[in-house]
Amino acid sequence: MATPLSCAVSRSPTLDAPLDPADLPSPANEDRWEWLQRLRAGVFPLEPWLAAIEAGRVPPDSDLIAVLADRLDGAATVRLLRWWLAQPLRDPALPQGIAGHRDPVVATALRQALGDDSSTEVQVALLPLLGHQRQSQDFDLLQRRALEPAPRQQRCAALEGLGLGLSVWPLGALRSTLIQLTTDLDPGLAAAALDSLARLPDGRSSLLAVRSRALEPAVTARLERRLRSLPIRPLLLLVHGRAQGEIPAELLSLADELRERRGAPVLLRALTDPQPADLPTLEHPLGLVPLLLLPGEHVRHDLPRLRLELRASNSLRVLPFLGSWPIWQRALAAELSRQVADRPSPPASPPLLLHHPIASPLGGRYLRLLASITGATPQEAAYSSERFEASLLRHQGPVLPLALAANRLTEALTPCFGAAAAPLLSRPALRQVLLEQLEALP
Amino acid sequence: MSASSTPSPAAPLPRLEEAKASFSGLDLAPRLEQLGRDGWESLDEITLTVHLKWLGIFFRPVTPGRFMVRLRLPNGAIEAKQLTVLAELVDRCGEHGSADITTRQNLQLRGLLLEDMAPLMAALERLGLTSRQSGHDNPRNITGNPLAGLDPEEWLDTRPIVQAIQSALLGPGGPRNLPRKFNVAVGGAPDSFLLHNDLAFLPALRDGELGITVLVGGFFSAQRNELAMPLGLWLRPAQVPAFTLAVLHHYSAHGNRSARNRSRLMYLVEALGLDAYRAALRATYRDLGGADPDLLDHDGSHLVNRAPRDLCGVHPQKHEGLCWVGLNVPMGRLEADSMAELARLAASYGSGELRFSESQNVVIADVPADRAEALLAEPLLGRFPAVPGPLLAEAVSCTGNHYCGLALIPTKSTALAVVEELERRLEFPEAVRTHWTGCPNACGQPYMGQIGLMGAKARKDGQMVEAARIFLGGSMQNEGRLAELHHKGVPLDELPDVLEALLIDNFGARRRSAAAPLSVPS
Numbered sequence: 005m006a007t008p009l010s011c012a013v014s015r016s017p018t019l020d021a022p023l024d025p026a027d028l029p030s031p032a033n034e035d036r037w038e039w040l041q042r043l044r045a046g047v048f049p050l051e052p053w054l055a056a057i058e059a060g061r062v063p064p065d066s067d068l069i070a071v072l073a074d075r076l077d078g079a080a081t082v083r084l085l086r087w088w089l090a091q092p093l094r095d096p097a098l099p100q101g102i103a104g105h106r107d108p109v110v111a112t113a114l115r116q117a118l119g120d121d122s123s124t125e126v127q128v129a130l131l132p133l134l135g136h137q138r139q140s141q142d143f144d145l146l147q148r149r150a151l152e153p154a155p156r157q158q159r160c161a162a163l164e165g166l167g168l169g170l171s172v173w174p175l176g177a178l179r180s181t182l183i184q185l186t187t188d189l190d191p192g193l194a195a196a197a198l199d200s201l202a203r204l205p206d207g208r209s210s211l212l213a214v215r216s217r218a219l220e221p222a223v224t225a226r227l228e229r230r231l232r233s234l235p236i237r238p239l240l241l242l243v244h245g246r247a248q249g250e251i252p253a254e255l256l257s258l259a260d261e262l263r264e265r266r267g268a269p270v271l272l273r274a275l276t277d278p279q280p281a282d283l284p285t286l287e288h289p290l291g292l293v294p295l296l297l298l299p300g301e302h303v304r305h306d307l308p309r310l311r312l313e314l315r316a317s318n319s320l321r322v323l324p325f326l327g328s329w330p331i332w333q334r335a336l337a338a339e340l341s342r343q344v345a346d347r348p349s350p351p352a353s354p355p356l357l358l359h360h361p362i363a364s365p366l367g368g369r370y371l372r373l374l375a376s377i378t379g380a381t382p383q384e385a386a387y388s389s390e391r392f393e394a395s396l397l398r399h400q401g402p403v404l405p406l407a408l409a410a411n412r413l414t415e416a417l418t419p420c421f422g423a424a425a426a427p428l429l430s431r432p433a434l435r436q437v438l439l440e441q442l443e444a445l446p
Numbered sequence: 447m448s449a450s451s452t453p454s455p456a457a458p459l460p461r462l463e464e465a466k467a468s469f470s471g472l473d474l475a476p477r478l479e480q481l482g483r484d485g486w487e488s489l490d491e492i493t494l495t496v497h498l499k500w501l502g503i504f505f506r507p508v509t510p511g512r513f514m515v516r517l518r519l520p521n522g523a524i525e526a527k528q529l530t531v532l533a534e535l536v537d538r539c540g541e542h543g544s545a546d547i548t549t550r551q552n553l554q555l556r557g558l559l560l561e562d563m564a565p566l567m568a569a570l571e572r573l574g575l576t577s578r579q580s581g582h583d584n585p586r587n588i589t590g591n592p593l594a595g596l597d598p599e600e601w602l603d604t605r606p607i608v609q610a611i612q613s614a615l616l617g618p619g620g621p622r623n624l625p626r627k628f629n630v631a632v633g634g635a636p637d638s639f640l641l642h643n644d645l646a647f648l649p650a651l652r653d654g655e656l657g658i659t660v661l662v663g664g665f666f667s668a669q670r671n672e673l674a675m676p677l678g679l680w681l682r683p684a685q686v687p688a689f690t691l692a693v694l695h696h697y698s699a700h701g702n703r704s705a706r707n708r709s710r711l712m713y714l715v716e717a718l719g720l721d722a723y724r725a726a727l728r729a730t731y732r733d734l735g736g737a738d739p740d741l742l743d744h745d746g747s748h749l750v751n752r753a754p755r756d757l758c759g760v761h762p763q764k765h766e767g768l769c770w771v772g773l774n775v776p777m778g779r780l781e782a783d784s785m786a787e788l789a790r791l792a793a794s795y796g797s798g799e800l801r802f803s804e805s806q807n808v809v810i811a812d813v814p815a816d817r818a819e820a821l822l823a824e825p826l827l828g829r830f831p832a833v834p835g836p837l838l839a840e841a842v843s844c845t846g847n848h849y850c851g852l853a854l855i856p857t858k859s860t861a862l863a864v865v866e867e868l869e870r871r872l873e874f875p876e877a878v879r880t881h882w883t884g885c886p887n888a889c890g891q892p893y894m895g896q897i898g899l900m901g902a903k904a905r906k907d908g909q910m911v912e913a914a915r916i917f918l919g920g921s922m923q924n925e926g927r928l929a930e931l932h933h934k935g936v937p938l939d940e941l942p943d944v945l946e947a948l949l950i951d952n953f954g955a956r957r958r959s960a961a962a963p964l965s966v967p968s
Contacts, residue, residue, distance in 0.1 A: 031854075031903030031910050032904050032905050032910060032913075038669070045707070065903075066851060066854070070507065070852055073507055100508065100509070101508065101851060103510065105491060164542075168511035169511075170561050196540050196541070199538050202538060203562070226537075229537060233538070
């Protein structure tokens with residue numbers, strides 16, 4: 005049986021003394037806590053406290069600093085920071101207790117304190133706080149301190165500064181700095197760089213970029229953990245397909261490997277499929293990737309229709325058609341360059357980009373752009389070698405059929421051009437580029 | 447009603463109350479992704495340090511830029527798959543990342559960047575978890591019997607009641623701006639000591655029917671410590687969520703908003719008087735649509751009659767052939783790898799369900815009896831023992847000065863070092879509960895310990911050194927007793943010797959032979 009309880013304990017006497025720094029009870033005095041709580045709850049002029057600390061009349065104990073910190077403005081923070089810097093014996097924990105507020109004045113003071121002649125102790129204490137101020141101009145200093153040969157704590161402090169301001173630094177420079185640090189001989193530093201890299205926009209792509217580097221085993225394991233945990237969309241690869249929706253083996257193989265690499269669903273749909281299967285229910289938004297090479301009818305009409313259809317049942321992110329990806333266009337150029345380089349002597353005629361007939365002005369503009377990037381001449385090719393133009397049959401230079409997988413075009417070209425007419429996904433370098441790009445998609 | 451606790455309508459609200467009233471931190475939720483992407487320079491300091499706590503996001507002055515997220519885990523229950531994802535979130539914070547099991551059966555994650563918040567919140571939502579309203583002036587995580595549903599001794603399964611309370615509090619009718627934090631707990635077993643909560647529901651009989659009796663007003667603070675008192679009302683479990691809402695709405699409307707150190711529920715109960723307070727709650731309950739006649743009077747007697755069990759070790763569940771295995775997590779501190787491994791063990795050996803206890807330990811549920819031995823042989827149990835020492839098993843600690851600017855000592859590391867040293871020196875007839883806290887705010891609940899320790903400073907050899915105040919005599923038996931001050935400040939390096947003598951004199955400990963003292967880091 006319980007009875008009402010009332011067990012009041014440990015009451016301190018009421019303190020009526022004015023809240024003057026000289027009256028602050030010593031840390032060993034049991035009244036100090038309540039005194040500080042009164043200080044915290046009240047409105048008090050800061051100046052006497054700053055002056056008392058500067059004059060050495062009141063030690064900046066952590067409990068007092070915790071109370072004062074709420075009231076510090078930029079100027080007051082700078083005063084305490086300068087006082088700290090002037091001390092022969094510095095409490096390394098003090099700066100983070102006073103410089104938690106972001107203020108340009110504080111950033112300037114930190115920057116000045118972090119000159120090249122500052123000690124390691126100062127660097128270690130202040131570099132994270134400079135990052136916390138999140139002023140983009142400080143990237144260079146933090147980057148330099150993180151990369152330069154210096155005591156480990158200093159480099160770690162600079163990297164922490166980069167981490168604390170992550171979204172304000174110039175992305176490209178930040179990414180390359182972090183990538184560089186992932187191979188650092190210090191595994192702790194490398195791991196921290198990796199974790200920051202994973203937080204960047206398109207972190208998955210950044211992480212894949214370091215996968216092939218010589219990483220410490222612990223860092224490699226960390227990399228795989230980060231990759232596994234990054235959210236990843238299921239992909240729907242939209243392809244042209246062959247008659248009755250048949251999907252060529254090159255594309256099936258690509259999807260299989262992609263599924264394995266991403267650890268997420270990769271679906272295929274052919275535009276030629278008369279009765280496409282319903283999509284399964286997916287947990288995450290779907291990424292629709294049109295693996296189409298030219299801005300023809302399929303891209304301009306079929307794709308928007310499909311997008312509307314899919315949006316009715318799925319959250320969708322639609323990527324541009326493959327032929328418009330700059331990295332793909334550069335890969336085509338590189339493939340043609342390889343063909344040229346593989347010949348014993350320079351080809352007599354310029355390379356050809358063989359494509360199926362395309363009539364729209366947009367298609368024409370696209371082909372001219374591709375020609376300027378690849379240095380090749382677009383050439384329309386019929387679906388039967390018997391209907392090829394005579395000039396094509398006489399062509400002695402490299403050719404590249406704009407077909408990802410075997411289709412009527414590549415089959416028609418093969419009797420004339422042999423292996424040179426192989427579809428693009430049969431070419432290891434192009435397949436690899438596409439695979440890596442698809443793998444890196446969020 | 448006494449007006450002494452409530453500001454007059456004309457009195458200006460304190461700055462903090464004005465800030466709370468002018469904006470709800472919950473409205474920041476849709477902006478987290480943008481803040482993470484574009485930076486958080488647009489947030490003023492009050493938003494950063496106060497309003498974000500409504501989402502469970504804590505700016506930590508001791509680690510500027512590294513945030514803490516406090517979850518809500520009703521009844522301390524968590525699934526292995528949830529813990530696995532949380533482990534990954536901590537892992538990405540590297541050496542800055544850790545998690546603490548709290549004294550409210552909850553988990554708080556440390557070392558996070560604001561850029562982590564949007565993906566973290568999305569992950570929590572996918573997992574069926576939330577961190578909403580877990581900090582500041584909100585109803586905190588609702589605790590329940592950590593063995594609910596497993597316990598052969600339980601009177602009632604607290605899980606559905608706790609979950610229903612949380613749903614009510616976080617739902618559209620829940621409170622969004624209380625005068626102060628508010629602790630709610632539901633007891634279901636004979637050892638559910640909950641009198642330190644503002645609102646405690648304990649199993650109780652009325653005319654032979656099992657229900658719940660209500661206790662109000664328990665709290666610890668730097669100024670005052672109280673155990674909850676019987677309100678004199680008895681509820682059926684289905685009434686508890688609506689009744690909790692009534693208590694909180696009344697508290698929100700009438701609690702003291704002018705002085706934060708006099709605003710916990712007990713002050714309101716005292717200002718009104720218990721009878722008037724009970725009547726006011728009946729009215730509020732009725733206004734909210736509850737059925738007034740069903741709030742039956744009660745004498746406050748309840749079925750809690752002993753101190754909480756030590757959960758560690760292998761224990762048979764109410765289900766034939768199944769056990770729970772309790773593991774000691776020293777001072778409740780978890781790292782990413784241990785979180786992931788705990789999740790793996792729970793999924794491999796049990797049903798995947800884990801429970802956190804108020805003693806900051808963990809229970810793996812539903813382990814087949816014939817697999818318990820294999821579980822005990824797992825390497826993780828070298829760090830988290832199923833049979834911890836008699837001090838370690840019951841040692842509870844706040845976070846300490848590594849993460850908290852108010853703490854005067856490194857609480858967790860000091861507690862662990864001292865406890866290990868004392869276990870090396872002494873043999874004990876039974877476990878002794880020690881509660882360690884870094885400052886008078888008493889987050890480590892020192893008044894509930896048989897021995898309570900509170901961070902302090904003391905002079906030694908003319909120098910100011912880290913020290914601990916010692917409290918003795920706390921009891922979590924039936925009616926409870928708060929520990930009282932025994933020593934004003936023992937330097938930390940003398941603490942093992944002082945505690946050794948106390949344990950011998952008061953708790954029947956005996957010296958082991960040939961034990962040489964070790965120094966304790968201060």
